Amino acid sequence: MRSSPNENRKHSLPLQFNYLSWAGVTLIGFLCSLVWVEIGEVPDLTPFQGMIGATIIGCFQALVLSRFFVHSWLWIVSTFIAWTLMGGSSFGVMGWFTPRTELIMVRLTTGLILGGLAGIWVGFWQWLVLKPVVSKSYLWILFSGMSWSLGLSLGWIIGGILLSTTNLFLGEVIGLIFVWILVGIQTGIALSYLLQKSRRIK
Numbered sequence: 001m002r003s004s005p006n007e008n009r010k011h012s013l014p015l016q017f018n019y020l021s022w023a024g025v026t027l028i029g030f031l032c033s034l035v036w037v038e039i040g041e042v043p044d045l046t047p048f049q050g051m052i053g054a055t056i057i058g059c060f061q062a063l064v065l066s067r068f069f070v071h072s073w074l075w076i077v078s079t080f081i082a083w084t085l086m087g088g089s090s091f092g093v094m095g096w097f098t099p100r101t102e103l104i105m106v107r108l109t110t111g112l113i114l115g116g117l118a119g120i121w122v123g124f125w126q127w128l129v130l131k132p133v134v135s136k137s138y139l140w141i142l143f144s145g146m147s148w149s150l151g152l153s154l155g156w157i158i159g160g161i162l163l164s165t166t167n168l169f170l171g172e173v174i175g176l177i178f179v180w181i182l183v184g185i186q187t188g189i190a191l192s193y194l195l196q197k198s199r200r201i202k
Contacts, residue, residue, distance in 0.1 A: 019188030050087025111153030119148025
């Protein structure tokens, strides 16, 4: 009996996922998105900018995922849908906007709450892609929420501190860079765990 391409990939590729590579491509995707997406406050950003940013980051991440399952292009679609819908809501284009206040406690609490909600929302759409190919994929929603909650709050705090000490908006940009680094590392570790535990990679 002839094996399908998916079955051949299952037996030929070890389940070795490098979370640093995942974090790296996530950061590169964010930096590339800044060519088209201007960092600002919630009213300054449009759903269209969320579409662009999410598509770019999704493409970079899909390059890594393509080693583990065939239809990695669905990751781009799910990420695109999640950020487009979120960009059109009151949440705004999470990951590209900064808070209006410099108060650290406000940034911390707001980042924890909004980051958690955004992570769960994005994680849900990405879970639809992981579900057919990764066992215990439902954990991705939880991991995504936790990663964004911690990453966004810490990144916003770093941005606020740099802004208050330098009076330069560049501090906020650096803070958002830290957001994506932290989110990339945490979600990379989570995805590595799920892939290692999975026996249903197609």
